[in-house]
Amino acid sequence: xxxxxxxxxxxxxxxxxxxxxxxxxxxxxxxxxxxxxxxxxxxxxxxxxxxxxxxxxxxxxxxxxxxxxxxxxxxxxxxxxxxxxxxxxxxxxxxxxxxxxxxxxxxxxxxxxxxxxxxxxxxxxxxxxxxxxxxxxxxxxxxxxxxxxxxxxxxxxxxxxxxxxxxxxxxxxxxxxxxxxxxxxxxxxxxxxxxxxxxxxxxxxxxxxxxxxxxxxxxxxxxxxxxxxxxxxxxxxxxxxxxxxxxxxxxxxxxxxxxxxxxxxxxxxxxxxxxxxxxxxxxxxxxxxxxxxxxxxxxxxxxxxxxxxxxxxxxxxxxxxxxxxxxxxxxxxxxxxxx
Amino acid sequence: xxxxxxxxxxxxxxxxxxxxxxxxxxxxxxxxxxxxxxxxxxxxxxxxxxxxxxxxxxxxxxxxxxxxxxxxxxxxxxxxxxxxxxxxxxxxxxxxxxxxxxxxxxxxxxxxxxxxxxxxxxxxxxxxxxxxxxxxxxxxxxxxxxxxxxxxxxxxxxxxxxxxxxxxxxxxx
Numbered sequence: 326x327x328x329x330x331x332x333x334x335x336x337x338x339x340x341x342x343x344x345x346x347x348x349x350x351x352x353x354x355x356x357x358x359x360x361x362x363x364x365x366x367x368x369x370x371x372x373x374x375x376x377x378x379x380x381x382x383x384x385x386x387x388x389x390x391x392x393x394x395x396x397x398x399x400x401x402x403x404x405x406x407x408x409x410x411x412x413x414x415x416x417x418x419x420x421x422x423x424x425x426x427x428x429x430x431x432x433x434x435x436x437x438x439x440x441x442x443x444x445x446x447x448x449x450x451x452x453x454x455x456x457x458x459x460x461x462x463x464x465x466x467x468x469x470x471x472x473x474x475x476x477x478x479x480x481x482x483x484x485x486x487x488x489x490x491x492x493x494x495x496x497x498x499x500x501x502x503x504x505x506x507x508x509x510x511x512x513x514x515x516x517x518x519x520x521x522x523x524x525x526x527x528x529x530x531x532x533x534x535x536x537x538x539x540x541x542x543x544x545x546x547x548x549x550x551x552x553x554x555x556x557x558x559x560x561x562x563x564x565x566x567x568x569x570x571x572x573x574x575x576x577x578x579x580x581x582x583x584x585x586x587x588x589x590x591x592x593x594x595x596x597x598x599x600x601x602x603x604x605x606x607x608x609x610x611x612x613x614x615x616x617x618x619x620x621x622x623x624x625x626x627x628x629x630x631x632x633x634x635x636x637x638x639x640x641x642x643x644x645x646x647x648x649x650x651x652x653x654x655x656x657x658x659x660x661x662x663x664x
Numbered sequence: 665x666x667x668x669x670x671x672x673x674x675x676x677x678x679x680x681x682x683x684x685x686x687x688x689x690x691x692x693x694x695x696x697x698x699x700x701x702x703x704x705x706x707x708x709x710x711x712x713x714x715x716x717x718x719x720x721x722x723x724x725x726x727x728x729x730x731x732x733x734x735x736x737x738x739x740x741x742x743x744x745x746x747x748x749x750x751x752x753x754x755x756x757x758x759x760x761x762x763x764x765x766x767x768x769x770x771x772x773x774x775x776x777x778x779x780x781x782x783x784x785x786x787x788x789x790x791x792x793x794x795x796x797x798x799x800x801x802x803x804x805x806x807x808x809x810x811x812x813x814x815x816x817x818x819x820x821x822x823x824x825x826x827x828x829x830x831x832x833x834x835x836x837x
Contacts, residue, residue, distance in 0.1 A: 416789060416825020424820065425828040428777040432763030451761050453778065518731045 609638025729804020
């Protein structure tokens, strides 16, 4: 019908003439062939003509159909190339299905962005086999991320912990200690530090062996942990030395705490030390309070505090061990330089 | 005639479905839903005209969206939680398949589409969008979640030959 109509419109002088039946049929065949060629080119060719040839353009319906196919083809091409913001105004089953597919893809992009920002609740329910694959990927990603976070946390704990005693190690102490000193300077709060050294540890090691030495270290670590407050920072500083840092504590509080720790350690026994033997330790206490005049950076402040506690510890050792000594500001600068 | 209001909406009007429908349960047919919507729309249009009826449907949808958020979706503390719950609720209740396509949370501009929409999917092509109730519904959901008013416009509809309904939400002036 369409081609007949085109034939009529293209060759109106011939239409209806009995003498020209063959000619009309020839023209109809020609137009039909031309229309098929054009429609095929829209489906198959990489660069079909956008314009309808004049002999076919006479039919408005055909031109409209061709233009519609051409627009749908362009839209389809855009989607196949990942260009998803093209607007298609055409209607009908094919155009509608493509628009639906476009909406699916745009939603998938949105969902993928959500997953990329750690939203693992995203699931696809409307794209058959792809839905299963996507959902499985997101679940796996969530599991991997959770495992990774757990591993990272385990490694962090491992890297900050002394394996023998379970206390913080020296590296972690310096990181935390610097923060404490910084906050103390800003907020003008005192910080006390107790340095602890197990008495005659070398002799214990030499007499009863390293295993016995290790059990002494563990027993002292447990005694410290069970005596300090939750905000105090308890560290195995190295060898048989321990530190207890007490943010917000005055020197008198720190002295009392040191006495309490000393008593706790004397009540500790390490079974492997040739039976139950008494363990003792010496304590040096030092104190820091930013007054507005003595400002130094947090690194220097921490190192100075440790040095002062070490001086006091030296005094405790010198005066017979198993005792607490507090650093006095009058303690000589020469002692500082000795350390 | 007594003009006293009798149907100020409250969630109680949904009723106790378990009690009232022990055999038929919670579901009904799409035909029944659409029969009610489009006959109501027909009569309302005859009485009040097209524009007023559209406004009524938009506002009714808005009210429904707010109530739906309060009773079905809430609480949501994040946008992510909100979108996830909306998608799940629409799907499980057979309202449609919601697909968020873009979310500009800075400017509060959102594009979402609903496939297999309860209101319109499968209707004949009509040359105009019909999901006015859905527009209001989306607006109510967004407003109740964010505390800010939204204007929602359907830009594509099954009835305009799109086989999916697309909505664009922007801050209401």
